[in-house]
Amino acid sequence: MSEEARATASAGYAIGRLEQALERALTSDDLAVRRRAAARVDAWRNVLDGMASGRLTVGSRTPVANTPAWVTLEVAHGGFATGRYLAEAPLREDELARVPENAPGETDRERLNLWFFGDEGLAELGRALRSGNYRIDVPEESALLVVAWLLEREQYAAALDLTSELRPLMHRLRFTPTFSPSSTPSGAVVRLQPVAEVRSTLRQATVRPPIAAMLETLRVWNPLYDRLVALWCDTVDDELPELTADGAVVGGWPCRVWPDDWVERRSQWLDEFHAAAEVHGRRPPKSNFARLQAALERCPSDSSALSGREVGWIRRALANTIQAHGAPGSEARAALRATQNAVAARPTYATLAHVLSCRLDRFPDDGGLPTLDAIDGEVTTDEVPAAAGAVIPAHLLAKAARALEAPIGELVDRGVISSGEVLAQVLPQITSQLLAANIEDPSLAAAYAQTYAAFRRRRSLLLLNLEHQVRFDELPWIAAVAPYRDRRVQATRAAAQSLRETTVLALTAFPQTILPNPLVRELGALASQADLKLPLVEEVAADIFMGTFTEKWRAAAAVASRVLSGTLYAQYYALPAAWPAREQRRYKRWGKATADDFAEMCAQRALEAHSGGGGHVAKNGTVLEQSQILTTHNLAVLIDALQLTDRLREVAPDLSDRAFTWAVQRQTQPRATWITELQGIKNTAYAWRQAIFYLSFCDQSAQSDVLTRLGERSAVLGPRFAPAVAGLRHVAAGDRFNAEGRTARGGRRLLGWSAGPHWLARSVP
Structure with missing residues (x-):
């Protein structure tokens, strides 16, 4: 077959991703999300600019013009190179300090790279190699370590050949490591993330707006509201107002009696209210709180500033709150507030996340955790006095476990390795x-x-x-x-x-x-x-x-x-x-x-x-x-x-059972669009195929048991999924599918992809 024209990628995907990133950057309520989206916008603009100018050939293993394949590139979602080199970065302060004055080179990076070829630089690289006090974040950062190693062993030709390959990019790329102790796990243990990444994630935890609003109400507005209600109740001349079954208000009227200390209490309450409003904003204008507060603002010491309609509103507002929560000082209201205060006193997720992040400060940023016991335990008075005695919840410890150094199997069992x-x-x-x-x-x-x-x-x-x-x-x-x-x-x-x-x-x-x-x-x-x-x-x-x-x-x-x-x-x-x-x-x-x-x-x-x-x-x-x-x-x-057949036979019934269960559960999930439905069908069919593979290593008795359980679980899906189960049962009993993927008794072979409408789909695009 003759050599064919080489295909290149279309810009359509990149344009769609740019549009998504722009929308997220402009509309998200979360500042961190907007910042990340803005970074993606820049990346996708670079992709599109590079494709339009010819600097980028997406689809090639050397997508950036005049760049060797070995250079580590920034790659956006979907495998699109942006044109940026990951090893290209401004010199840090410690690097700048190494660059001598009047050193040769067009850029600071080139001057530093060339400095490492001198006696002093090579000596530093040699010391780092022998001590292990370095960290390699991008592959290019070990290049000059290898040059130094070759020179120490008098492998001059190999060192020269390597230097010749690196030389064209020395003005741009960092070819040296970070000179600091490495905390790479050794032996049979691994970690998912270093401590610094986990700590950063924990410190980004915030209280969700609905929870924050609830806590603000419990901690700030409820105490103020109870005192406001008490102020107005003290002006009632008879029994406190109440609501009848038909919604009418009965009882005494406010603004009829004025205690001697009422004016002073009113003034103090208003000062505290305005201070709280300055920090937290005001209450909804049509709430009982807002009506009673507005009336208090206009009523310095008697009811002369209020109309009869306004006094009626005060009376109804009092009746509403007394009906709902009890009168000020009553057992019902006190019990309610005690329960709410207990809720308000609990430390928030964000507070406990911050405590946990502070405990991680004791460990190296690029290291891991030897055990979770070192960061577990109740919150102490020294950490957060108001949260003393609180227990770090399991779901927060699970986040910290991403830095735990342990055998892979243990991390799988903990759910840290989840896929x-x-x-x-x-x-x-x-x-x-x-x-x-x-x-x-x-x-x-x-x-x-x-x-x-x-x-x-x-x-x-x-x-x-x-x-x-x-x-x-x-x-x-x-x-x-x-x-x-x-x-x-x-x-x-x-x-x-x-x-x-x-x-x-x-x-x-x-x-x-x-x-x-x-x-x-x-x-x-x-x-x-x-x-x-x-x-x-x-x-x-x-x-x-x-x-x-x-x-x-x-x-x-x-x-x-x-x-x-x-x-x-x-x-x-x-x-x-x-x-x-x-x-x-x-x-x-x-x-x-x-x-x-x-x-x-x-x-x-x-x-x-x-x-x-x-x-x-x-x-x-x-x-x-x-x-x-x-x-x-x-x-x-x-x-x-790997000669795993015998091992697989031991666990095959369980594996097939779990894969079938996952496939059925996948089909019970709601589908937002026809695209997500087709994706769900594809994943279901893939799990179905995996399950059949494992089922093939079961004996007939085990196969029968698994298929029985599959039939019971899939019953929730109704007749739509029944042909798939029937088709598998028929083949297990000796039947075969025809060219259309059907059995003589109405079963169907389950495949994930379909060119045209899929028989399992509930919606049509």
């Missing part, structure tokens, strides 16, 4: 150590590990034309130390063990979701370190699908057909019995070998989901779903390569 995406965030902390274990020199190994962890924080680019994300070993300074990495048996075994444990954890903790791309990439890194060549495949976005697949998809499908032969999954999804050996002739597109027979099979199978209509994205989605079905989206490959 495969979050698991992928923390896994590089383990992977980096396993990869670095192949380096004999401990100082280089430490720098290597920190660089890997920083590299994994890079956001993925939107890529077209079958291009792949930048790989870690494409960083010039990592490539420069490749000769110093040995394949150690111990490190290989440790990687294999970690891969096995992580896979089991991901499948058992989140059985309803497919493995997300970041996790697939990390599992791939572990597999490579374990010397396992696994055809792990990524989820491809339907709007950028190029119509074909590379050969690893076909290899993964071949494994799935072999592993699942004769199982419920193979019968339900009509997997091919086997894949023939590859022809010697290989097809290529954009320089990549492609599996055209696999792509053709996916396209043919996708016709089942074509119900008439649907745009190119929906049609792409139907094809991509078939690729996931044929490959089981990595499940079969991992189970087979």
Whole structure:
């Protein structure tokens, strides 16, 4: 196949995101939200300006003109590069202090980078390497550490080659680390966030407006109101006013008697009211409070300033409040206020969050928490006297637990790691150590590990034309130390063990979701370190699908057909019995070998989901779903390569049960729009597929039990979902779906994508 024209991304997505950010920046009531939205506005403007000028080619692995692939870019949502380099930042004060006067270079950054090539700079880099007192936040920040390491070992040619690659960007990029002790977790523990991030989040906690208004009423206005009511009640000449059953007012009249101290009490009350109003604003104009207060303002010492209508309003206002809450000094009113005062005295969420954030001050900003016991416990008098004795609630401790350093399994159990995406965030902390274990020199190994962890924080680019994300070993300074990495048996075994444990954890903790791309990439890194060549495949976005697949998809499908032969999954999804050996002739597109027979099979199978209509994205989605079905989206490959079949049989009934339950619950959730409904159907079908995969490793008795429970749970969805359950039951009993995905008895195969109306949808776009 001849080389084809290279596709580029459309600006339409970026324009839509810019519009959303602008609306949020202009309309949100939350200042922090407006600021974040304003930053997104700037980012999307940079994207659009770059695309319009030709500086940005979104869809390429080198989207910024005249920029090597290894440079870490700022990437907006959806994989759009903004054109900004993350390692490009003004010099900090400590950096400026290092730059000598009249140093060569066009910029301060270049002058500083060149200073590190002198004796003094190289000595500082060497000390940092040996002591470990540095932190790498962006991969580029370890580049000159590697140069210094090479020079110390008299590897002058390698150091010169590396310097030549870095030199064109020395005027812009920071190639040195932050010289401060690193608090990177070691061993088998990880953390989701450093202390500084968790503390910042806690300190942003505020009292929600409705709660703040309630507390203001309880703490400020209720005491003032009770004294205001008492003032007017003291002017009543008989029994206090009351309301009859039909709403009439009976009892005495206000403004008939005037106690000797009334004028003084009135003046004092008004002073306190005006002071409170200055801080908190005034009460609603038509409230009983506002009417009694306004009358008090106009009534200095007798009723001459008030009309008869106004006195009548005072009488009714008194009757209303006495009817609702009791008379001043009564047991009913006292009991009500006691309850309300107890509520008002409780510390707010924001107060307790601030206490917790202050307790985090005892720990390094870039470190973690060894245990939650160090920040748990009742609030002390020294912290907040008014909240002394209050207990830190569990949901706040859960936020702080994001900085807890613990084994991955414990963080999953605590709910800190709540999805495969979050698991992928923390896994590089383990992977980096396993990869670095192949380096004999401990100082280089430490720098290597920190660089890997920083590299994994890079956001993925939107890529077209079958291009792949930048790989870690494409960083010039990592490539420069490749000769110093040995394949150690111990490190290989440790990687294999970690891969096995992580896979089991991901499948058992989140059985309803497919493995997300970041996790697939990390599992791939572990597999490579374990010397396992696994055809792990990524989820491809339907709007950028190029119509074909590379050969690893076909290899993964071949494994799935072999592993699942004769199982419920193979019968339900009509997997091919086997894949023939590859022809010697290989097809290529954009320089990549492609599996055209696999792509053709996916396209043919996708016709089942074509119900008439649907745009190119929906049609792409139907094809991509078939690729996931044929490959089981990595499940079969991992189970087979890691020899997890026996382990999976032990937990398969529970995993399938949980995945089915999640799928049913997903369909009970309300849908705001037809788009969210279609998204819900897609996620339901993905969970359904996962459940069937696990169910295929159950014996017939367990399968029957799971299907019985599925039928009971899905009954709440009524006849709309019944064909999906029936179709699965029919296939389990030996029936088959026809070309339209139906059984002879009315069951239907559940797929997530549809080109045209989906039979499970309740609304039509």
